[in-house]
Amino acid sequence: MKQTKLWINGVWETTEKSTELKAPYTGEVLTKVAKATIADVERAIEGAHETFQSFKKTTAYERAEILYKVVAIMRNRKQELAEILAKEAAKPLTAGLAEIDRTIATYQFAAEAAKQVTGETIPMDAAPGVTDRIGYTKRIPLGVVSAITPFNFPFNLIAHKLGPAFAVGNTVVLKPASQTPLSALVMAHIFKEAGLPDGALQIVTGSGGELSDTLVTHPLVKKVTFTGSGAVGLKIKEKVGLRKVTLELGSNAAVIVEPSTPLEKIMARCVSGAFGFAGQVCISLQRIYVHQSIYHEFTKLFVEETEKLAVGDPLDKKTDVSxxxxxxxxxxxxxxxxxxxxxxxxxxTGAKFTDRTCTPTVMTNVKAHMKVVCEETFAPIVSIIPYNTLDEAIEYVNESELALNAGIYTNVLTDAMKAADLLEAGAVVINDIPTFRVDNMPYGGVKMSGYGKEGIKYAVEEMTDLKLITMKLNY
Structure with a gap:
């Protein structure tokens, strides 16, 4: 049986302790995963800080070229990378290939962003009495970034940390989710092949509970970027101090379906948004508010579409949900x-279980206080709820303290714009499910769903400091 290693300062290091990594679908042991100590994390942070002193001096062109090479390597290894997802995360191959395509796009966006980090000129003479000064701003890298990532999109959510960090000249210490270390570790090989300097990427695997304090509070860490649960995010926010922080937390995404909607055209899309990757997606469609005039028809069609989904082995191309x-x-x-x-x-329909699976489940006659409605299920469950007026539906959506994405289907422009203004969410998606995301858009929630934004351009701003330079022309 293989045992993974830590990636510290460009060297693969063994550890005294390890944990078994089991495949979610079969339960078989895939490998033993190296368990880092606090001392390992400290060395990784110190090594990343040392590498930063030289890496920050590289040109935008050089950093972009590294990221473009990552893109090329990943394109040539797509099937292999998708199979890693199927084994360690039980992500069906079709969904895995889609994630790899998105990851490639994310790194490509990062490569392009490396060449577009700009400042602005400041009209110093706009202030009274100033006649002989010029001023301009520039964005400068922060230093060591601690990145803590979840299991559900282990390639792409890592890319949203590494891509913008490397684009601007930061170095990264990465702690991947305990269930999905293999996708992170293969990226060490890929970045090495692409020419990333040793020490710019450090990967430590192990218990988040044991390692996160060091990752968050070490004095050489200048930025923490975390994707995961709200409970952990709150603890990080309390400990991070004056460091920069981005928190991408959970949600219980909702969509409103107005009576003008052609139901047959949206049904497959809604079902895929609810049950993709067994609902283990931050913006998985969890609450569907349907106008009472079309509620019964919508529910009937939705159940029929749901029952078409195949539950099974993630390595089987026919599997929809694993x-x-x-x-x-x-x-x-x-x-x-x-x-x-x-x-x-x-x-x-649904709610049939094995030890490792839950069939796609549709629930009706639910109430707002039920956990399946008001909390994040992170499972293949969706609730369909009737409403009488658009105002009522918007109020239902806004009752939640979780507010990442929300959506509305309507062919009435004024209703669409009303919802866009009144829905409390980081993003409002009109005529599509709230599960929609492309990787160059600003992404991040409000309320208890997060703090800060991802999306490459926006992450670049979160991973740099803005410096003002001003010069007196006559002295």
Whole structure:
């Protein structure tokens, strides 16, 4: 059985302790994963800081070329990388290939952004009494970035940390999710091949609970970027101090379906948004608010479309939905469904379990206080809820403290614009599901769904400091 290693200062290092990595679908042991110590993390941070002293001096052209080479390498290894996702995360091959395509695009956006980091001239003479000064701004890299990433998009969400960081000359210490280290470690090989200097990327695997304090509070860390649960995000926010921080947290994304919507045209899209990767997506469609005049028709069509989905082996090209990330998550969501049923909810389809899977589940007759509605399920569950007026639907959506993306389907322009103004979310998607994301758009929630923005251009701003330079022309 293979055992993974840590990637520190361009060298693969063994560790005394390791943990077993099991495949979510089969339960078989894939490998033993190196378990880093706090001392390992400290060395990684110190090494990244040392490398930063030279890496920050590289040109935009040089950094862009490294990222373009990453793009080329990944294009040639797409199938292999998608199979890693299938094995360690139970992501079906079709979804895995889609993630690799997005990851490639993310690194390409980062390569292009490396050449577009600009400042502006400041009209110093706009201030009274100033006649002989010029001023301009420039963006400068921060230093060491601590990146802590989740299991659900292990290639692409890592790319949203590494791409913009390297584009501007930062170095990164990466702590990937415990369930998905293999996707991170293969990127060490790829960046090495692409010419990234040793020490610019450090990868430490192990327990987030044991390592995160050092990653967040070490004095050489200048920026923390985290994607994961709200509970962990709040703890990081309390500890991070004056360092820059980006927190991409959870949601229970909602869409409103108005009566002007052609249901047959949106049904497959809504189902895919609800159940893609077994609903383990921050912007997975979890709440569907349907106008009461079309509620029964929508529910019937949605259930029919849901029942077409195939649950099975992620390596089978016919599989639509595979295992949840671990059996404890299956048990949790089974309890949530049982609790909702005891409170009057109805399972229209699904809610059939094995130790590792949950069939796509549609729930009706739910109430706002039920966990399946008001909390993030992160599972293949969607609730369909009727409403009477658009104002009422908007109010239902806004009741949640989670607010990443929200959506509305309508052919009435004024209603679309009303929803765009009144829905409380980081993004409002009109005539599509809230699960929509492209990797150059600003992405980040409000309320309890996050702090700061990702999307390459916006991440570049979060990963740099703005410096003003002004010169007196006559002295």
């Amino acid at each position: 295992a949840m990330i671990n059996p404890s998550e299956v048990e949790r969501i089974k309890n949530w469904i049982d609790e909702a049923k005891q409170q009057g909810a109805i399972v229209a």
